[in-house]
Amino acid sequence: MAMTSTPAVQKLYDVCKKVFTPASVPLEAQVAKVRAVLDSIKPQDLGLGTIDQHNRGLGDDGKEKCRPILSRYVPVISYLHLYECDLFSMGVFVLPASASIPLHNHPGMTVLSRLLYGSMHVRAYDWVDPHDEKLNRNPSIARQAKLVIDHVLGTEPNGTEPQQTSATEVLYPTSGGNIHAFTALTSCAVLDVLAPPYAPATGRHCTYYRITSHEGEVEASDQPGSIEWLEEFHPPDDFVVQRGIYRGPRIIPSRN
Numbered sequence: 001m002a003m004t005s006t007p008a009v010q011k012l013y014d015v016c017k018k019v020f021t022p023a024s025v026p027l028e029a030q031v032a033k034v035r036a037v038l039d040s041i042k043p044q045d046l047g048l049g050t051i052d053q054h055n056r057g058l059g060d061d062g063k064e065k066c067r068p069i070l071s072r073y074v075p076v077i078s079y080l081h082l083y084e085c086d087l088f089s090m091g092v093f094v095l096p097a098s099a100s101i102p103l104h105n106h107p108g109m110t111v112l113s114r115l116l117y118g119s120m121h122v123r124a125y126d127w128v129d130p131h132d133e134k135l136n137r138n139p140s141i142a143r144q145a146k147l148v149i150d151h152v153l154g155t156e157p158n159g160t161e162p163q164q165t166s167a168t169e170v171l172y173p174t175s176g177g178n179i180h181a182f183t184a185l186t187s188c189a190v191l192d193v194l195a196p197p198y199a200p201a202t203g204r205h206c207t208y209y210r211i212t213s214h215e216g217e218v219e220a221s222d223q224p225g226s227i228e229w230l231e232e233f234h235p236p237d238d239f240v241v242q243r244g245i246y247r248g249p250r251i252i253p254s255r256n
Contacts, residue, residue, distance in 0.1 A: 007045065007248075007249035009045060009248055009251055012034070012041065013083055013090065013253070016087075016090070019031070020088045020195040025172060031170055034193060041191060042116070043189065045249075046082075046116070046247075047247030048116065075096040075098050075099035076241075077094065077095050077242070079093055079094075079241050080245070080246040081243065082246060082248075084197055086196065086197075087196055088196060089192075089196075089198075092189055092192070092244075093189065093192065093241075095184035096184065097185065101239075101241075102209070104179065104180070105206070107173070107203065107205065107207075108173050108204060109194055109197075112169070113168065113170075113191070114190065116189040117188060118184065118185075118189065119152060119154030119186050120188050122150075122151060122177075124147075124178075124179060125177060125178075126148055126174060127179075128143070128144040128146055142229045145209075146225060146227055148225075149169075149180065154185075209232055209233065210231060211228050
């Protein structure tokens, strides 16, 4: 009887189950194990072929199909839910060209993001004073953040070499660009692992931010290390993330 290989997404679940615990932030050596599996995952491992065709306005036969007029002007982002428990979550964001996810935070979370296909611009910040409890308790107060990432992942739209490869990127609770924004330069998909996932009941809210001016401050540059002021805001009404259909292999949770 022929042996069947373990699906890549199941391998990702298995390693996440072993690495992430409620005790503390995972060590770099532990994160590296998850990262190695993420780096090996391909779009087809998650059943993304058909989804990508629909995202580009193509039917299952690869031919042009009609789309609502609204979709031509308001790019709708899809989220494909793979798995979630108290310790971690796994999911894919599928972005059409020009779609963007505003700056948002990941409080107390370690996040691994892998660009599966396409190209996107990533801009990310860390708080200058991440342990300031007064500011942490009042997210509506504008505060200083340091630019740590400002680059393109994947192939540039004009076909030139990318500034960065699509290897998995990692952010931590207070470093690595915990507050980040994505802008799709072409249609693209990002596989995210969040540990632990958002949980409003325990204080892990997703808060959105925008750059704001501050009296007496010199306008910041786009160079890494530059300081800018970020303030909480509500995304515009046309920022839409809809639940998509995951067509990849089913994840089988372990019992322990």
